[in-house]
Amino acid sequence: MALRSVVSRKTLAPALRHYRSLTTFTLPDLPYDYGALEPAISGEIMRLHHQKHHQTYVTNYNKALEQLDAAVSKGDAKGVVQLQSALKFNGGGHVNHSIFWQNLKPVSEGGGEPPHGALGWAIDKDFGSLEALVKKINSEGAALQGSGWVWLALDKEQKILKVETTPNQDPLVTKGVSLVPLLGVDVWEHAYYLQYKNVRPDYLTNIWKVINWKYASEVYEKESA
Amino acid sequence: MIYRPPLMMDYSVAGVNTKLSTIAEICYTISSNFVVTETLRTPSSKLLQADTPTNTDTVEGKEIQKKKREREKEMVLQLVMAPNWCGCGVASANSTKISTNAFKMSSNRFNFSKPYPGRAYRVTAYYSLTTPPYELDALEPYMSKRTVEIHWGKHHNEHVERLNKHLKTSAFYGHTLEEMVKATYNNGSPLVEFNDSSSVWSHDFFWESMQPNGGSMPKGGVLDQIKKDFGTFTNFKDEFTFAALSIFGPGWVWLYLKKNERKLAVAPTQNAISPLVWGDIPIIGLDMWEHAYYLDYKDDRSAYVNNFLDHLVSWHSVMVRMMRAEAFVNLGEPKIPVA
Numbered sequence: 001m002a003l004r005s006v007v008s009r010k011t012l013a014p015a016l017r018h019y020r021s022l023t024t025f026t027l028p029d030l031p032y033d034y035g036a037l038e039p040a041i042s043g044e045i046m047r048l049h050h051q052k053h054h055q056t057y058v059t060n061y062n063k064a065l066e067q068l069d070a071a072v073s074k075g076d077a078k079g080v081v082q083l084q085s086a087l088k089f090n091g092g093g094h095v096n097h098s099i100f101w102q103n104l105k106p107v108s109e110g111g112g113e114p115p116h117g118a119l120g121w122a123i124d125k126d127f128g129s130l131e132a133l134v135k136k137i138n139s140e141g142a143a144l145q146g147s148g149w150v151w152l153a154l155d156k157e158q159k160i161l162k163v164e165t166t167p168n169q170d171p172l173v174t175k176g177v178s179l180v181p182l183l184g185v186d187v188w189e190h191a192y193y194l195q196y197k198n199v200r201p202d203y204l205t206n207i208w209k210v211i212n213w214k215y216a217s218e219v220y221e222k223e224s225a
Numbered sequence: 226m227i228y229r230p231p232l233m234m235d236y237s238v239a240g241v242n243t244k245l246s247t248i249a250e251i252c253y254t255i256s257s258n259f260v261v262t263e264t265l266r267t268p269s270s271k272l273l274q275a276d277t278p279t280n281t282d283t284v285e286g287k288e289i290q291k292k293k294r295e296r297e298k299e300m301v302l303q304l305v306m307a308p309n310w311c312g313c314g315v316a317s318a319n320s321t322k323i324s325t326n327a328f329k330m331s332s333n334r335f336n337f338s339k340p341y342p343g344r345a346y347r348v349t350a351y352y353s354l355t356t357p358p359y360e361l362d363a364l365e366p367y368m369s370k371r372t373v374e375i376h377w378g379k380h381h382n383e384h385v386e387r388l389n390k391h392l393k394t395s396a397f398y399g400h401t402l403e404e405m406v407k408a409t410y411n412n413g414s415p416l417v418e419f420n421d422s423s424s425v426w427s428h429d430f431f432w433e434s435m436q437p438n439g440g441s442m443p444k445g446g447v448l449d450q451i452k453k454d455f456g457t458f459t460n461f462k463d464e465f466t467f468a469a470l471s472i473f474g475p476g477w478v479w480l481y482l483k484k485n486e487r488k489l490a491v492a493p494t495q496n497a498i499s500p501l502v503w504g505d506i507p508i509i510g511l512d513m514w515e516h517a518y519y520l521d522y523k524d525d526r527s528a529y530v531n532n533f534l535d536h537l538v539s540w541h542s543v544m545v546r547m548m549r550a551e552a553f554v555n556l557g558e559p560k561i562p563v564a
Contacts, residue, residue, distance in 0.1 A: 052524040089473040145420050146475045146496045147515070168474035189475075189515035190524065198379040198516065 022069050024062040027055050028098055036106035040206045042195045050101070053190055057093030057169070064090055092169035096149055096184055103183050105212035115213040119182075119220040126161040136163050138204040141187045151175075152183040152216065154223055180223045182216040351389040352402070352425065354382050357432035364437060367532040372520045380516055381428040388421040402426045403501055410502040423497040427477060430499075430510045436539035443540040447547060450556075454489040461491070462534050465511075468493040469530045472513050478530075480509040480543075482550050506550045508543055 030050055035043030064086040071079035105111035114130055115123065127133040133152070140163055141150040148167040155162055157178040164175045172181045185207060192203035280286040357377060362370035392398045395418055397405045406426050409419035442448065442458060455461035461480075469478040472493045479492050481500040489508065492500065500507045511533055518529040550556070 048523055056524075085473065189519060193516060193519045194523075197375050197520075198383075 022065060024065065025058050025094060027058050028101065030101055032104075032106050032109070036108075037104055037111070037210045040210045041104070041192075045190075045192065045194050048194075049097075049186075049191060054094070054097040057090045057097065060086065061090035061094050088171075088174075089169050092171040095171050096169055096186070099181055099184050100186055102215045103185075103212055104207075104210050105214070107210060110214060111210040111212055112208060113213060115217050117217055117221070118224070119213070119217040122161050122220065122224075133163070134208055137185065138201065140165050141185055141204045142201045144187055147188040150185045150187060151179075151181050153179040154182055154220055155179055156223060159224065180219065182219050183211065349393075350399075351392060352385055354385045355429050355432075357435075359435075359437050364435060364537060367521075367536045368435070369521050372517070375520070376512075376517060377428075377432065381425070384421045384424040384428065388418065388425055391418045391421060397422075402429075406499065406501045407504075410498070420497050423499060423501075426501070427497060427499050427510055428512070430507060431512050433542050434509050434511070434539055435533070435537045436541065438536075439539045440534060440536040441540075443543060445544075447540060447544050450489055450547070464491045465534065466527065466530045469511060469513055470526055475514040478511045478513055479507050482506040482508055482547070482554060484554050487554055487556060506546070506553065508546050508550070509538060 027050070030046070033043075034046040034050070037043075037046060064083055068080060068083050068087065070076075071083065114120070120130075123130055123133050127136065137150050137152065144150065144165050144167075146167060148165055148170075149172075151164045151166065151172050153162045153164050153172055153175075154160075155176065155178055161182075162179070164172060164179065166172060166175060172179050172184070185204065187200060187204075192200065196203040281290050354377075357373070361373045361377070364373060397409060397418055400408065402422060402425060405418065405422040409416040409422055411419070443451065448458065451458055451461050455464060465478060465480065468491050472478070472495070474495065476493055476495045477497075477499065479494065479500050480489060481492065482488070483490055483505050493513075494500075499510065511530065513526070513530075518526065522529045547556075551559075
């Protein structure tokens, strides 16, 4: 009995100290094969993009979260602030790429099919036509200097669709808290270089063949409800 | 009718960086009814004036006409023959008159840019793409010919062309590239010309930071300075590599000389920023944008940086740059070698 109380006290103490466990993230699986998006995006690019780049973001994000946890419990304000850029970069990379894999679909499973329903009408209302929207996203993507993302966003407050760009791995919310990403196009060089080399406009023209408008419509209908 | 030449017709393009080759086209504003009168020195001078035709009916008139033609021929030939006619202080005369006849006479020689008669032109001097000091496949196998071709021929070239496009309407036309980088950085709120001018400068610097059979160790004063500022040469390599891999997104990593503290240091930068913007002297620059290594190394950035340090970096360039830096930073008493 005495032994048990000693044991229970020992087990209680750590349980009290670490009552909050750290959630770590894992690399999500692709809902299609690496080569399924050919010839718009090559299998080699998809494999590297998913297994190397996205995995690195996940790994480093987890590391940063652990460091953040330690800094928070220690009350190290300077440490917490110093970690913010690593969190934004790696966390943003994880968030953005997770959306990106959903935004793509093989042609055989409906990739490239134009949006119907509510999203289709909203596009016509806010941009004139799907072609005009595609043209706008392509021009913003091509003009982006350095690395970043181009987004088709829904502004929940203003109830309007917008095209936004974010630099590096900044998630869309950095451009506005009421923005919801419907489609994101990765214009980092690793997303297209092996296949298209420096010709980013060709990549942007071709990616529309595998864009998953169904996912975008679902998100739109859910968020604008 | 008076035609006022555009403001950019300043022939004293003293700001052009003589290190880079320049493409200068001189054309003259001509018109079938006007005589161009310009001075080579000051742009604000004579404007296009209507030429009152000389009355060639009188003997006097004929003489005047003859003299006019002679002088015009002379002027045109002088202009054409002038060695440095891009304007750097050559101005052979205070004024040059070129009538359409004189122009036609010398049109064969004066055809710098295939002028169309009657069309207005202006003088412009732009930057052009400098060539790496080695053949495109000379850096194999550490940097493939394909990478150099695309990196230099497409990316670097694109920056030059975009810079020139900006310069057509920019207030920074005529600045040297280094001046332009510093000025357009605007202390952190970069102007539109910054990206392209800084990229052009950095890429020129990058190609010259490498050489075939580079890498290994520096010698002499350079090695001593590195040992003084980093402890050991390996420490320097480690710090350089760590900085290169720490960049979030596209950027560069630099070994640079701090002017005030008179020591070497390593720093990573984002996008197209270089130590020029904060006033220090770059010594080595390594492009960490993905296009610089992706074709050869895919995502393996540490292999790229290690190969750069071990096989590509040109310590000869470093030595020359340090020597040049001595003109701006007091690195100590010069050691006069004793024969």
